[in-house]
Amino acid sequence: METVTEITTRNFKSQEYFINMGPQHPATHGVLRLVLTIDGEIIKKVEPDLGYIHRSIEKMSERDSYQQIVHLTDRMDYLSSHINNEAVCLAVENALQLEIPDRVKVIRTIISELTRIASHTLWWGVMGMDVGALTTYFYGFRDREMINDIFEETCGARLTMNYNAPGGLMFDIHPNFVQRVKDFIAHFKTKLPEYDRLLTGNVIFQKRTKGVGILTKEDAISFGASGPVGRASGYSCDVRKHHPYSAYDRVQFNEILDTEGDTFARYRVRVQEMWESMSIIEQLIDNIPEGEYKVKTNAVIKLPKGEFYQKVETARGELGVYIISTGTKNPYRIKFRSPGFSNLSLLNHITVGGKIGDLVATMATLDLVIPDIDR
Amino acid sequence: MSYFSDIYNGIKTLLTGMSITGNYFLHSRKGAITQQYPDNRETLKMFDRFRGEVIMPHDENNEHRCTGCQSCEIACPNGSIEIIWDRQLDPETGKKKKMIDKHIYHLSMCTMCGLCIEACPTDAIVWAQNFENSVYDRSQLTKVLNRPGSKVKAGIED
Amino acid sequence: MKIVSITKTVHDWLFSIMPEGAASIVEMVLIAVAYLAFFAVAGLYLVLLERRVAAWFQLRLGPNRVGPQGIFQTMADALKLVSKELTGTIKADNFLYNLAPYFVIVSSLMALAVFPFTQEFQAFDINIGIFFLIAISSIGVIGILLGGWSSNNKYALIGAMRSGVQTISYELSVGLSLLTMVLLTGTLQLSEIVEVQKNGWLIVQGHIPAIIAFMIYMIAGTAETNRAPFDLVEAESELGAGFHTEYSGMKFAYFFLAEFINMFIIAAIATTIFFGAWLSPFGITDSIPWLGVFWFLGKTLLLVFLMMWFRWTFPRLRVDQLLTLEWKYLLPINLVNIVIMAILVWLNLTIKF
Numbered sequence: 001m002e003t004v005t006e007i008t009t010r011n012f013k014s015q016e017y018f019i020n021m022g023p024q025h026p027a028t029h030g031v032l033r034l035v036l037t038i039d040g041e042i043i044k045k046v047e048p049d050l051g052y053i054h055r056s057i058e059k060m061s062e063r064d065s066y067q068q069i070v071h072l073t074d075r076m077d078y079l080s081s082h083i084n085n086e087a088v089c090l091a092v093e094n095a096l097q098l099e100i101p102d103r104v105k106v107i108r109t110i111i112s113e114l115t116r117i118a119s120h121t122l123w124w125g126v127m128g129m130d131v132g133a134l135t136t137y138f139y140g141f142r143d144r145e146m147i148n149d150i151f152e153e154t155c156g157a158r159l160t161m162n163y164n165a166p167g168g169l170m171f172d173i174h175p176n177f178v179q180r181v182k183d184f185i186a187h188f189k190t191k192l193p194e195y196d197r198l199l200t201g202n203v204i205f206q207k208r209t210k211g212v213g214i215l216t217k218e219d220a221i222s223f224g225a226s227g228p229v230g231r232a233s234g235y236s237c238d239v240r241k242h243h244p245y246s247a248y249d250r251v252q253f254n255e256i257l258d259t260e261g262d263t264f265a266r267y268r269v270r271v272q273e274m275w276e277s278m279s280i281i282e283q284l285i286d287n288i289p290e291g292e293y294k295v296k297t298n299a300v301i302k303l304p305k306g307e308f309y310q311k312v313e314t315a316r317g318e319l320g321v322y323i324i325s326t327g328t329k330n331p332y333r334i335k336f337r338s339p340g341f342s343n344l345s346l347l348n349h350i351t352v353g354g355k356i357g358d359l360v361a362t363m364a365t366l367d368l369v370i371p372d373i374d375r
Numbered sequence: 376m377s378y379f380s381d382i383y384n385g386i387k388t389l390l391t392g393m394s395i396t397g398n399y400f401l402h403s404r405k406g407a408i409t410q411q412y413p414d415n416r417e418t419l420k421m422f423d424r425f426r427g428e429v430i431m432p433h434d435e436n437n438e439h440r441c442t443g444c445q446s447c448e449i450a451c452p453n454g455s456i457e458i459i460w461d462r463q464l465d466p467e468t469g470k471k472k473k474m475i476d477k478h479i480y481h482l483s484m485c486t487m488c489g490l491c492i493e494a495c496p497t498d499a500i501v502w503a504q505n506f507e508n509s510v511y512d513r514s515q516l517t518k519v520l521n522r523p524g525s526k527v528k529a530g531i532e533d
Numbered sequence: 534m535k536i537v538s539i540t541k542t543v544h545d546w547l548f549s550i551m552p553e554g555a556a557s558i559v560e561m562v563l564i565a566v567a568y569l570a571f572f573a574v575a576g577l578y579l580v581l582l583e584r585r586v587a588a589w590f591q592l593r594l595g596p597n598r599v600g601p602q603g604i605f606q607t608m609a610d611a612l613k614l615v616s617k618e619l620t621g622t623i624k625a626d627n628f629l630y631n632l633a634p635y636f637v638i639v640s641s642l643m644a645l646a647v648f649p650f651t652q653e654f655q656a657f658d659i660n661i662g663i664f665f666l667i668a669i670s671s672i673g674v675i676g677i678l679l680g681g682w683s684s685n686n687k688y689a690l691i692g693a694m695r696s697g698v699q700t701i702s703y704e705l706s707v708g709l710s711l712l713t714m715v716l717l718t719g720t721l722q723l724s725e726i727v728e729v730q731k732n733g734w735l736i737v738q739g740h741i742p743a744i745i746a747f748m749i750y751m752i753a754g755t756a757e758t759n760r761a762p763f764d765l766v767e768a769e770s771e772l773g774a775g776f777h778t779e780y781s782g783m784k785f786a787y788f789f790l791a792e793f794i795n796m797f798i799i800a801a802i803a804t805t806i807f808f809g810a811w812l813s814p815f816g817i818t819d820s821i822p823w824l825g826v827f828w829f830l831g832k833t834l835l836l837v838f839l840m841m842w843f844r845w846t847f848p849r850l851r852v853d854q855l856l857t858l859e860w861k862y863l864l865p866i867n868l869v870n871i872v873i874m875a876i877l878v879w880l881n882l883t884i885k886f
Contacts, residue, residue: 134845152425156422199848201392203385382862399590407593
């Protein structure tokens with residue numbers, strides 16, 4: 001006959017216990033399930049459990065034509081849908097060796113950077129909310145709303161824009177586009193310093209984020225971290241800088257790098273990136289070249305036989321599109337290398353030993369979008 | 376001494392943050408960014424490119440521009456468009472001609488990608504800007520876009 | 534004067550129709566019911582105020598549909614919560630699970646008895662007023678601990694344990710900062726504390742140490758009520774809803790209401806101790822005593838607003854930082870502050886008008 005103490009010591013070697021964080025948890029920003037092993041408040045292990053929003057986009061793409069694949073990528077990382085579209089379009093255009101007009105390149109770059117700002121403002125709001133400052137959410141959304149209005153006027157949709165098409169854009173920019181973008185930049189230049197004064201400088205926020213979730217440069221590289229997560233650890237991985245696409249080779253911008261690798265560094269990199277995005281837009285908005293908004297392509301696009309890879313820098317990091325074509329109108333296989341998936345794989349590595357509050361703050365700066373991870 | 380400077384700097388940053396929110400509080404009367412949605416239906420105007428749902432405009436003679444070429448059906452990634460067509464005698468020319476019987480549009484399956492409208496050679500279908508698409512029964516989301524008794528406008532060729 | 538005369542009439546009438554013991558019991562019950570009704574409604578309006586203030590901080594409009602400017606919104610919410618099913622977990626410790634909300638709400642309502650709303654309008658003028666308040670306000674945490682533990686939910690348990698840690702630590706600072714002021718007044722009885730302040734509010738009388746004590750009190754008081762930036766107990770981005778995850782309907786409403794009444798209590802204590810309770814500034818309305826209610830509530834609501842301002846601006850602390858703040862900053866400063874105040878009183882350096 002076992003005593004109660006014996007049973008407990010056999011089943012639970014220590015004070016550790018499990019907690020299910022998600023799939024309906026406010027801090028997981030979607031249907032991500034984390035199985036936490038916790039000792040009191042201290043995290044011993046984090047196991048992400050995926051698959052709650054898997055829609056088999058890669059498999060669906062095999063049945064779709066190349067024009068149709070584009071709209072599916074909207075649904076991956078919905079906060080940088082334009083950049084996802086661009087990745088597929090660039091891959092197809094490169095395979096077909098189409099010459100893309102300058103106008104298309106510049107417009108794509110401007111909208112990509114607007115998407116990046118929109119994504120980062122939303123992230124900033126949610127970051128504040130995750131560490132407990134609920135008001136930031138609304139300030140972030142106020143500024144994002146202006147960008148969404150720009151998108152809605154030009155592309156017809158706010159989130160899943162599907163504005164790109166292989167060969168160019170679906171339609172030309174709206175006549176108000178330039179003025180609206182300028183208005184937004186003027187507005188946002190006054191609001192971004194407020195972000196810093198409200199949250200960045202706040203002593204509680206700094207205490208919550210500094211020295212939390214430290215990722216070294218070596219780990220960042222070996223885990224395949226990209227985007228602001230990698231750059232905060234000093235890993236220079238900006239695709240816009242190293243493999244310029246669209247109009248990024250004709251603008252001046254800095255790759256924001258930090259060496260700390262902690263949560264605050266990731267926060268700072270993202271806030272700084274908003275300034276850089278604004279500077280990119282400012283360089284391009286006044287001289288959008290005239291020309292066609294689309295190259296004429298066949299109604300049925302057939303890629304030549306072979307393998308094609310294109311990577312772009314989304315708001316979250318490096319998105320790769322890998323297409324294997326057998327020369328038919330559908331891809332034989334398409335693979336998306338999504339930034340969120342690699343960044344999520346870090347989570348266990350950098351949060352073990354921290355508190356539950358640290359996990360939430362760290363997860364906020366990884367900026368996970370769950371449909372991007374599951375696809 | 377860093378103990379006291381920490382306290383001083385901490386309080387200073389907290390007050391800076393409070394000044395931001397306090398400023399918004401004082402200007403809250405004109406600063407509300409939210410809309411009182413059902414109340415502002417009259418003034419709420421969507422952008423003219425907004426993708427609400429696909430419609431087929433008819434003119435005053437109950438004529439549309441759809442020739443039944445099925446480009447939209449092919450272009451649609453989700454199968455939300457079905458065209459039921461037939462070859463009928465054109466009453467004017469007396470020739471057999473492809474004519475649509477029903478242009479069925481499943482709004483419930485539509486992802487608003489806009490490929491059908493891009494594909495349409497005769498601009499027969501366009502975006503409508505309405506967005507209040509919720510219904511109690513999903514069968515109501517299956518719509519027949521061409522009106523009963525309508526026919527294709529003269530001079531539209533596929 | 535009117536209110537007082539009504540109570541006096543009722544008092545005389547009660548004592549005329551029944552024996553003395555029964556009359557005083559009936560009188561107590563009447564007062565309790567009056568307080569209960571008044572503060573239940575006041576708590577609901579504090580919720581509404583919080584929601585509107587939050588909206589104004591956040592560029593929103595806030596509830597404005599139910600009644601003019603939404604004044605019946607929280608009433609409607611309360612009505613909804615009353616009519617809701619009381620759910621619970623199967624493996625919960627049912628007795629404690631059901632008991633916990635009452636612990637919380639009763640302890641917060643009890644504290645209301647001692648506040649001097651005007652010179653006459655005070656239900657229970659006990660001679661250890663401040664001591665009573667400190668003692669009562671630390672009972673609420675038992676309810677939270679019971680609720681979190683008995684609902685057999687890990688989130689609730691973590692929340693409850695955090696609550697225990699937090700309240701026990703910050704109790705000290707609340708007590709010590711109030712003790713600093715007691716050095717000035719020389720009494721614990723609230724009516725006499727107000728009497729002392731006729732020579733100037735204590736925050737003026739005690740100047741620098743009093744201001745420090747007030748700041749410490751507000752920080753610790755906010756922590757006592759489990760509000761942001763100290764809302765670790767129900768940190769929604771970490772623990773879902775914290776200790777009341779498993780509660781629904783009216784039992785949840787008790788927790789919710791208790792939080793707001795506690796906020797009112799913390800602000801009311803600060804008003805009484807630091808800002809002269811019902812005393813008007815410079816004695817401008819001394820000739821009309823019933824206006825004291827207006828001054829008391831005005832000052833209290835101003836402090837409540839300050840706490841709301843905190844809540845809607847600051848991020849939340851982490852649990853270890855919470856303790857660091859208390860044990861490494863507030864407590865040592867507080868202890869030094871008491872000594873300074875004692876010296877001040879000894880050397881008679883206080884400001885008196």
